[in-house]
Amino acid sequence: MNPLTSPLLTDLYQLNMIQAYLEHGDTETAVFEFFVRKLPARRGFLMAAGLEQALEFLEHFRFTDEEIDWLAGTERFNQDLLDELADFRFTGDVHAMPEGRIFFTNEPILRVTAPLPQAQLMETRLINLLHFQSLIASKAARMVLAAPGKLLVDFGLRRAHGAEAGLLAARASYIAGFAGTATMLAEHDFGIPIYGTMAHSFVQAYDSETAAFESFARARPNNLTLLIDTYDTEAGARRAVALAPELATRGIKVRAVRLDSGDMIALSKAVRRILDDGGLPDVAIFASGGLDEDNMREMLAAGAPIAGFGIGTSLTTSTDVAALDCAYKLQEYAGIARRKRSTGKATWPGRKQVWRRYGADGHMAGDILSLDSDHQAGEPLIEQVMKDGRHIKPSPSLADVRALAAHDLERLPQPLRDLDPQAHYHVEVADALKHLAAKVDERIAQSEGVA
Amino acid sequence: MNPLTSPLLTDLYQLNMIQAYLEHGDTETAVFEFFVRKLPARRGFLMAAGLEQALEFLEHFRFTDEEIDWLAGTERFNQDLLDELADFRFTGDVHAMPEGRIFFTNEPILRVTAPLPQAQLMETRLINLLHFQSLIASKAARMVLAAPGKLLVDFGLRRAHGAEAGLLAARASYIAGFAGTATMLAEHDFGIPIYGTMAHSFVQAYDSETAAFESFARARPNNLTLLIDTYDTEAGARRAVALAPELATRGIKVRAVRLDSGDMIALSKAVRRILDDGGLPDVAIFASGGLDEDNMREMLAAGAPIAGFGIGTSLTTSTDVAALDCAYKLQEYAGIARRKRSTGKATWPGRKQVWRRYGADGHMAGDILSLDSDHQAGEPLIEQVMKDGRHIKPSPSLADVRALAAHDLERLPQPLRDLDPQAHYHVEVADALKHLAAKVDERIAQSEGVA
Numbered sequence: 076m077n078p079l080t081s082p083l084l085t086d087l088y089q090l091n092m093i094q095a096y097l098e099h100g101d102t103e104t105a106v107f108e109f110f111v112r113k114l115p116a117r118r119g120f121l122m123a124a125g126l127e128q129a130l131e132f133l134e135h136f137r138f139t140d141e142e143i144d145w146l147a148g149t150e151r152f153n154q155d156l157l158d159e160l161a162d163f164r165f166t167g168d169v170h171a172m173p174e175g176r177i178f179f180t181n182e183p184i185l186r187v188t189a190p191l192p193q194a195q196l197m198e199t200r201l202i203n204l205l206h207f208q209s210l211i212a213s214k215a216a217r218m219v220l221a222a223p224g225k226l227l228v229d230f231g232l233r234r235a236h237g238a239e240a241g242l243l244a245a246r247a248s249y250i251a252g253f254a255g256t257a258t259m260l261a262e263h264d265f266g267i268p269i270y271g272t273m274a275h276s277f278v279q280a281y282d283s284e285t286a287a288f289e290s291f292a293r294a295r296p297n298n299l300t301l302l303i304d305t306y307d308t309e310a311g312a313r314r315a316v317a318l319a320p321e322l323a324t325r326g327i328k329v330r331a332v333r334l335d336s337g338d339m340i341a342l343s344k345a346v347r348r349i350l351d352d353g354g355l356p357d358v359a360i361f362a363s364g365g366l367d368e369d370n371m372r373e374m375l376a377a378g379a380p381i382a383g384f385g386i387g388t389s390l391t392t393s394t395d396v397a398a399l400d401c402a403y404k405l406q407e408y409a410g411i412a413r414r415k416r417s418t419g420k421a422t423w424p425g426r427k428q429v430w431r432r433y434g435a436d437g438h439m440a441g442d443i444l445s446l447d448s449d450h451q452a453g454e455p456l457i458e459q460v461m462k463d464g465r466h467i468k469p470s471p472s473l474a475d476v477r478a479l480a481a482h483d484l485e486r487l488p489q490p491l492r493d494l495d496p497q498a499h500y501h502v503e504v505a506d507a508l509k510h511l512a513a514k515v516d517e518r519i520a521q522s523e524g525v526a
Numbered sequence: 527m528n529p530l531t532s533p534l535l536t537d538l539y540q541l542n543m544i545q546a547y548l549e550h551g552d553t554e555t556a557v558f559e560f561f562v563r564k565l566p567a568r569r570g571f572l573m574a575a576g577l578e579q580a581l582e583f584l585e586h587f588r589f590t591d592e593e594i595d596w597l598a599g600t601e602r603f604n605q606d607l608l609d610e611l612a613d614f615r616f617t618g619d620v621h622a623m624p625e626g627r628i629f630f631t632n633e634p635i636l637r638v639t640a641p642l643p644q645a646q647l648m649e650t651r652l653i654n655l656l657h658f659q660s661l662i663a664s665k666a667a668r669m670v671l672a673a674p675g676k677l678l679v680d681f682g683l684r685r686a687h688g689a690e691a692g693l694l695a696a697r698a699s700y701i702a703g704f705a706g707t708a709t710m711l712a713e714h715d716f717g718i719p720i721y722g723t724m725a726h727s728f729v730q731a732y733d734s735e736t737a738a739f740e741s742f743a744r745a746r747p748n749n750l751t752l753l754i755d756t757y758d759t760e761a762g763a764r765r766a767v768a769l770a771p772e773l774a775t776r777g778i779k780v781r782a783v784r785l786d787s788g789d790m791i792a793l794s795k796a797v798r799r800i801l802d803d804g805g806l807p808d809v810a811i812f813a814s815g816g817l818d819e820d821n822m823r824e825m826l827a828a829g830a831p832i833a834g835f836g837i838g839t840s841l842t843t844s845t846d847v848a849a850l851d852c853a854y855k856l857q858e859y860a861g862i863a864r865r866k867r868s869t870g871k872a873t874w875p876g877r878k879q880v881w882r883r884y885g886a887d888g889h890m891a892g893d894i895l896s897l898d899s900d901h902q903a904g905e906p907l908i909e910q911v912m913k914d915g916r917h918i919k920p921s922p923s924l925a926d927v928r929a930l931a932a933h934d935l936e937r938l939p940q941p942l943r944d945l946d947p948q949a950h951y952h953v954e955v956a957d958a959l960k961h962l963a964a965k966v967d968e969r970i971a972q973s974e975g976v977a
Contacts, residue, residue: 079530079689079690081711081714083710083711083714084683084689084692084693084709084710084711085683085709085710085711086681086683086684086708086709086710086722087708087709087710087720087721087722088708088722088723088724088725089722089725090710090722091722091723091724091742091745091746092724092725092727092728092742094745094746095724095728095741095742095744095745095746096728096731098741098744098745099741099744099745101731101732101741105727105731107727142714145714149713191731195725195727195728198684198725198727199683199684200689202684202685203683203684203685203686203688203689203692204688206684206685207686207687207688210687230537232535232536232537232650232654233537233649233650233653233654233657234653234654234657234849234850234852235654235658235687236658236661236686236687236688236690236691236695236843236848237654237655237658237687237688237689237690237691237694238530238535238651238654238688238690239530239687239688239689239690239691240687240688240690240691241535241654242535243688257537257538257539258535258536258537258538259534259535259536259537259538259541260532260534260535260536262600263532263534263593263596269538270538271537271538271539271540271541271542272539272542273539273542273543273546274539274540274543274646274649275855275856275866275868276543276556276558276646276649276855276856276866277543277546277547277646279856279859279864279865279866280547280552280556280642280856280859280864281552282973283973290546290549290550290552291542291543291546293546293549293550294542294545294546294549294550295542295545295546304868305866305867305868306867306868306970307867335868336868336870336871337868337870388848388849392687392843392848392849393848394848394849397687397839397843397844397845397848398685398839398843398845399685401685404726404727405726405727405730405731408730408731413730413731414730415726415730415756416756416757416758417726417755417756417757417786417787417788419787419788420787519757522733522734
């Protein structure tokens with residue numbers, strides 16, 4: 076079985092609840108929305124990603140016979156539920172913000188409209204997919220803003236949280252503007268450009284660094300990048316310079332050197348001088364090792380002559396903010412708006428739309444969160460993407476998603492482009508939505524006989 | 527294709543290097559070790575996990591015809607490499623610390639001994655598997671220490687980084703002493719006990735909280751836990767009390783109530799009073815929502831009458847420390863010890879063993895890191911687990927792994943049991959290992975003609 080597609084990749088309580096819904100006949104239309112409650116520290120905006128995988132999940136959701144038998148064997152569920160699950164398909168509608176869009180708190184990036192048991196059963200994995208890629212796209216966007224014009228490559232598969240995280244982090248960072256990834260499967264599955272050089276173990280396996288460089292150059296004559304910090308970075312650079320003429324006689328050109336440790340500002344300048352003095356002004360310097368948006372910005376501000384960065388752990392685990400405070404909440408059931416009121420976790424009820432206005436300079440000038448039916452000024456960001464359980468149009472290509480992300484990043488207001496955002500973006504709640512929330516509160520109070 | 531088992535789940539540079547190794551005839555025996563370089567903030571120890579998945583990966587590693595064709599189509603690799611990969615099997619030996627063991631910096635928890643191209647090609651996914659589960663087991667162990675005797679349950683699938691992270695976080699936290707998880711697939715795949723109640727959306731879907739509780743009780747009469755904070759926690763507790771007599775007439779017993787928001791210390795005490803005054807002294811209080819080891823410890827220290835905790839995001843993403851500074855490094859090749867000397871990343875060369883001594887009180891009293899051949903006093907922690915690419919004995923059961931973890935946590939010195947460790951555990955480097963490192967440095971310096 077492939078754990079990535081098993082419907083058992085869910086919380087037990089989903090099946091508990093669905094059994095109760097079915098027994099009680101609670102199968103009317105429910106509307107759930109996925110949104111982020113609060114921006115984490117140092118985040119002025121977020122970037123939507125993961126919709127494509129979410130839609131695939133919905134479209135292909137089904138239990139195998141083995142899974143139904145296993146569920147029966149647990150003796151936790153009644154036969155009605157098992158029969159229902161055996162034939163279970165998602166037949167609902169989905170509205171969403173396209174991938175690559177910038178979004179803010181309380182703005183839904185996905186809305187599911189489906190019979191209650193269906194919409195409920197999708198919760199866990201939908202959150203799992205949308206949360207992670209949006210988390211990583213948002214982190215990667217910071218790196219793109221911190222190192223404008225530089226070649227950024229995802230090196231983070233090894234410390235990503237498992238296989239799927241590594242693969243989807245490559246996708247999410249590519250959406251946000253990375254040039255590519257080192258992960259081969261990301262090229263295979265998504266056509267994302269891949270990059271790769273050599274590891275320290277390669278250098279160590281030879282009796283000398285020069286012998287390692289020669290062997291690697293022979294085997295990989297194109298796009299040759301030499302890793303020069305295994306023993307001593309400046310000595311490594313001098314060895315690359317010494318080797319270059321001989322390689323040139325064989326038609327092999329050193330394209331870049333990679334630094335992976337030490338004081339990157341001082342070392343990159345020293346290596347630049349060694350390369351220039353050695354007649355290799357075209358050889359680029361590529362940096363990796365413990366990078367994040369802060370130290371990249373610092374290096375570039377200090378004039379480090381670095382053309383590209385390989386970024387690993389901080390990207391694929393979003394180290395400083397490893398999770399977003401997001402939720403998938405019931406906003407309407409059986410035609411009646413609903414709302415959670417738990418302390419600090421209250422939600423806006425009903426089906427919603429987000430309207431974005433732009434200033435004369437083209438920058439985003441504020442959003443309005445409204446009921447879907449309440450037309451406001453601006454660009455509506457949420458569109459229908461699935462009807463009756465099927466995509467209603469082909470998904471955009473990754474190239475198109477990347478272009479939308481780049482366009483949204485260009486339109487981001489200046490104070491939000493800083494790694495420490497200098498302002499809060501204004502998201503206004505439309506009056507009709509506020510009225511609806513008050514009405515829902517009134518109804519809850521009345522039905523329980525408490526104020 | 528299942529991305530969790532594809533050999534393309536690797537970095538491009540691995541194949542680049544292997545092509546060079548094969549061209550150059552570098553196929554002698556290599557020894558790589560996986561270890562953590564540095565303890566992160568607030569961590570006094572780590573717990574090993576992930577070995578079982580690592581061994582499965584090694585044993586089943588192979589390319590499909592489709593993958594070989596795809597690699598050929600990229601035109602990046604020569605025919606010799608493609609032929610080699612088509613028949614590629616891992617035939618090496620593995621030595622490791624058992625899962626559940628406590629370990630410290632520079633102590634290898636895995637050693638691979640195999641022809642260089644094989645050992646190299648396994649790097650990315652081995653790190654990916656060992657890093658994540660060890661990260662989560664180490665985080666979960668802190669929670670176990672912070673809430674002794676409490677029922678701890680993993681609720682974190684939704685915000686884990688993808689599917690595999692969610693599944694393996696359930697496994698790693700169970701190893702460390704959690705009672706179970708909400709993730710159904712973890713029961714299916716690993717036999718881990720699962721737990722589940724109801725969500726806020728369930729309560730919201732009904733016209734009143736009482737109606738929701740009644741419906742849920744009818745459908746799930748056993749092990750009934752009611753979520754009482756959707757609208758107002760104390761009112762929810764009073765409704766549970768009011769409902770209990772009627773449920774009792776139908777033989778249904780309320781087992782627990784769950785709080786998911788608000789001031790847990792005050793609310794749990796208020797709810798306890800309401801339950802006790804309402805004749806429900808046996809109904810347990812279960813807490814969830816934004817929990818971590820620090821706020822659990824705080825609640826318990828303040829006397830919050832909470833019997834169990836459902837812990838989500840902070841566990842499955844290890845939020846405060848989302849990654850460990852770990853590495854898989856070449857320590858020997860063709861019978862000669864190797865060592866990386868990059869600034870801040872120097873490694874100890876050779877095949878190593880870890881010896882652990884215990885004090886008269888049974889607590890761990892210090893480790894010695896030595897060459898494998900250098901017998902020291904104490905318990906050797908590293909044992910052979912794979913020979914010629916095959917398990918040499920059945921893997922221990924999860925129950926046995928859990929027991930070892932519990933035993934190691936009992937033996938942890940008192941100053942390391944605090945959430946802010948009050949001491950560093952002593953790991954001594956044996957003299958012979960220091961001598962070998964000096965000899966390797968000398969050899970590198972001589973071979974390059976630099977000091």
